[in-house]
Amino acid sequence: MLIHQDMKMAEVIHLNHHLLHVINRFGIQLGYGEKTVSQLCQAHDIPLSFFLEIVNTFHDPSYFPIENMLQFKASLLINYLHQTHRYYLDFRIPEIANYIKRLSDDKAFSEDIKGLLQHFFNQYTSELTTHINKEEQRVYPYVLELERFLSSEHSDQALIQRLKAYSIHEYEEDHDDVEAKLFDLKNILIKYIPEPTDSRILNLILHELFELERDLNNHAHIEDLILVPIVDKMEQAFHARTVSS
Numbered sequence: 001m002l003i004h005q006d007m008k009m010a011e012v013i014h015l016n017h018h019l020l021h022v023i024n025r026f027g028i029q030l031g032y033g034e035k036t037v038s039q040l041c042q043a044h045d046i047p048l049s050f051f052l053e054i055v056n057t058f059h060d061p062s063y064f065p066i067e068n069m070l071q072f073k074a075s076l077l078i079n080y081l082h083q084t085h086r087y088y089l090d091f092r093i094p095e096i097a098n099y100i101k102r103l104s105d106d107k108a109f110s111e112d113i114k115g116l117l118q119h120f121f122n123q124y125t126s127e128l129t130t131h132i133n134k135e136e137q138r139v140y141p142y143v144l145e146l147e148r149f150l151s152s153e154h155s156d157q158a159l160i161q162r163l164k165a166y167s168i169h170e171y172e173e174d175h176d177d178v179e180a181k182l183f184d185l186k187n188i189l190i191k192y193i194p195e196p197t198d199s200r201i202l203n204l205i206l207h208e209l210f211e212l213e214r215d216l217n218n219h220a221h222i223e224d225l226i227l228v229p230i231v232d233k234m235e236q237a238f239h240a241r242t243v244s245s
C-alpha cells in the first residue's frame with residue numbers, strides 16, 4: 001500500500017516508522033495532530049508530488065517511478081539529497097560511533113576485535129565523508145549553477161566556460177558504490193567475531209548498519225537514476241544554447 005495525499009501523517013508513521021527520518025528531511029517534524037500529508041506539505045511549502053514520490057520509493061523499494069521523477073527540478077532533488085547527507089554525517093554515523101565506543105568497555109570482546117571493528121568503521125566513515133564532500137563541493141554546485149543559467153537570459157562567458165569544463169557523465173562514471181562497502185563491515189559482525197558472552201550492543205550496531213545501508217541504497221538510486229538523467233537533459237539544453245560560445 002503506497003502513501004497517498006489524504007492519509008493522516010500519523011497513520012503514515014504507524015504504517016512505516018522508517019519514514020520518520022525521510023519526512024524530517026523535508027522540514028516536517030513530529031506533532032502532526034490530525035493533519036493529512038497534503039495539508040502538511042502545503043503548510044511547509046513542499047511540492048506534494050515530490051514528497052509522495054520520495055516517501056513512496058523509500059516505503060516500497062519496488063516502487064521507483066522514473067518517468068514521474070524525471071519531471072522534478074534538479075534543485076528540488078539536490079535539496080533533499082543534501083539533507084540526507086547531513087543526516088548521515090551529523091546523526092547516523094555519530095550514533096553508530098557511540099555504540100562502537102560502548103564496546104570498548106565491554107569485557108565480552110577482546111582488544112583485538114574492538115580494534116578491528118574501530119578500524120573498519122573509521123575507514124568506512126572516511127570513505128563516506130570523502131564521497132559526500134565531493135558531491136557537495138563539486139557536483140551539486142555545478143548542477144545548481146547550470147539550473148540558474150538555464151532559467152535566466154544572461155550569457156556570462158566566464159560562467160559558460162566554467163559550466164563547459166564539467167559534465168555530469170564524469171560523476172556518473174566515478175560515482176562509487178558506498179553502500180556496498182557496508183557489506184564487509186556487517187559480515188565481520190555477523191560471521192567473524194568470536195562468539196561473545198553478550199552480543200546485544202553488536203545487535204544494535206548491526207541494526208544501525210542495515211538501516212544506513214537501506215537509506216544509502218535509496219539515495220544512490222535517486223542520484224544515479226533520477227539526478228543524472230535530469231542533468232543530462234539540462235546539459236543538452238545548455239549546449240544547444242551555447243553552441244557558438
Ligand SMILES: [Fe+2]
Nearest residue numbers: 081135219223
Ligand atoms: Fe549523495
Ligand SMILES: [Fe+2]
Nearest residue numbers: 135175220223
Ligand atoms: Fe553518492
